[in-house]
Amino acid sequence: MTSHVASLRGWHVALARAEISALLPEMAAHRLSARRLLCLEGSAPVQRFEEAVSCSSGCQAILLNAVIWSVEDGLETLFQRVEAYIETYPRTGSVAVRSWKHEGKMDGMSARELMRKFGGMLSAQSYSIDLETPDHRLGMVIDASAGVIVCGWMIGTGDESDGISSRRATDRPFFKPVSLDPRLARLAVNLASGPLQRGATLDLMTGTGGFVLEAAVSGRQAYGIDLDPEMIEGAQRNLDWANASSQARLFHGDATTLDNLLPDDVKQRISGFVLDPPYGRNSQGTLAPVTLIQAVLNSSSSVAGPGAHFVLIVPIHPYGEYGDEALPVDAPIHLLHGEWHDLEACFEQTGWKIEGRWVEHVHASLGRLILLASSVPRG
Numbered sequence: 001m002t003s004h005v006a007s008l009r010g011w012h013v014a015l016a017r018a019e020i021s022a023l024l025p026e027m028a029a030h031r032l033s034a035r036r037l038l039c040l041e042g043s044a045p046v047q048r049f050e051e052a053v054s055c056s057s058g059c060q061a062i063l064l065n066a067v068i069w070s071v072e073d074g075l076e077t078l079f080q081r082v083e084a085y086i087e088t089y090p091r092t093g094s095v096a097v098r099s100w101k102h103e104g105k106m107d108g109m110s111a112r113e114l115m116r117k118f119g120g121m122l123s124a125q126s127y128s129i130d131l132e133t134p135d136h137r138l139g140m141v142i143d144a145s146a147g148v149i150v151c152g153w154m155i156g157t158g159d160e161s162d163g164i165s166s167r168r169a170t171d172r173p174f175f176k177p178v179s180l181d182p183r184l185a186r187l188a189v190n191l192a193s194g195p196l197q198r199g200a201t202l203d204l205m206t207g208t209g210g211f212v213l214e215a216a217v218s219g220r221q222a223y224g225i226d227l228d229p230e231m232i233e234g235a236q237r238n239l240d241w242a243n244a245s246s247q248a249r250l251f252h253g254d255a256t257t258l259d260n261l262l263p264d265d266v267k268q269r270i271s272g273f274v275l276d277p278p279y280g281r282n283s284q285g286t287l288a289p290v291t292l293i294q295a296v297l298n299s300s301s302s303v304a305g306p307g308a309h310f311v312l313i314v315p316i317h318p319y320g321e322y323g324d325e326a327l328p329v330d331a332p333i334h335l336l337h338g339e340w341h342d343l344e345a346c347f348e349q350t351g352w353k354i355e356g357r358w359v360e361h362v363h364a365s366l367g368r369l370i371l372l373a374s375s376v377p378r379g
């Protein structure tokens with residue numbers, strides 16, 4: 001069976017897999033032997049792939065109907081299959097070949113020679129080659145870890161950097177140490193909100209606007225709330241700076257009282273809730289961290305429509321590097337503030353089902369838990 005293959009950035013592969021699956025829910029996804037390659041099976045218009053790759057944080061490219069070759073198949077097979085691929089999936093306009101590597105160099109394999117060979121095949125089939133601004137690019141990923149080469153017409157840049165990570169939070173006019181890494185913020189927004197058309201994103205405690213900004217610049221309708229007027233004013237400055245104000249609206253108020261705070265037209269639109277709560281004692285001063293999260297979950301549940309998702313990011317005691325897979329369901333987690341089983345119970349009691357947990361290594365004494373939950377229809 002032919003599949004499309006997503007080529008993922010190396011920063012946090014497990015989250016990148018979850019992100020592209022959230023952006024393309026109509027596709028069945030399963031990983032190849034190479035950790036950074038994900039098979040996507042199913043059908044969707046090309047425009048859906050373009051949209052998903054361009055708003056994702058973790059996907060470098062999708063190779064359509066890709067040839068998946070493994071080193072045991074022998075080089076001649078690769079050449080035959082790529083030649084047949086070019087014939088089977090013709091393109092109109094100019095073309096170029098683009099290649100990139102995962103996990104170092106594959107023994108005895110020269111990307112340059114392969115590109116030359118595939119370029120020759122394209123010329124032989126009467127394509128005009130334009131290395132600067134081709135209409136179509138034939139992408140080739142060489143993955144040394146699994147001895148796999150994947151080749152196909154490409155959607156996305158194939159770059160290791162998403163362009164988001166180069167836009168650092170410290171560059172914004174309003175920055176605080178709590179500001180989220182834009183790359184993680186974008187990923188969390190996509191996990192929570194799914195495809196762009198699905199609905200709006202609500203950043204429940206927006207601070208300097210980490211999530212709301214990423215949601216708005218990626219073309220989503222975004223809403224943000226904060227109890228602190230200084231944060232609302234600063235987040236607005238950041239939105240203006242990013243030319244994203246037309247996509248976003250901020251509310252000064254309490255995320256535990258959404259039903260009163262948000263106008264009806266806003267409530268009905270939200271498909272993704274994202275929460276990065278304050279560390280330790282919060283600005284309300286009275287609620288313990290897990291109790292505050294429970295109040296926000298409860299309040300969010302009261303306005304969540306069917307199919308809504310919730311992403312929570314909280315600090316944890318260091319877990320070490322664990323970026324290749326989601327956490328096993330029974331893996332113990334030690335929150336920095338409060339107990340995991342209390343947090344888990346909060347989700348259950350407020351109408352949210354935990355769908356996945358991932359950890360991010362921050363430094364030797366700090367990790368982060370990224371948790372995805374879906375809204376459970378109330379009977």
Ligand SMILES: C[S@@+](CC[C@H](N)C(=O)[O-])C[C@H]1O[C@@H](n2cnc3c(N)ncnc32)[C@H](O)[C@@H]1O
Pocket residue numbers: 178179180204205206207208209210211225226227228231253254255256276277278279282283284
């Ligand atoms: C960790 S910061 C969020 C940082 C944010 N993600 C960013 O990128 O800047 C938590 C924020 O929650 C706000 N906050 C605390 N309690 C709140 C509540 N009940 N409702 C709304 N905002 C609240 C604080 O004022 C603070 O700005």
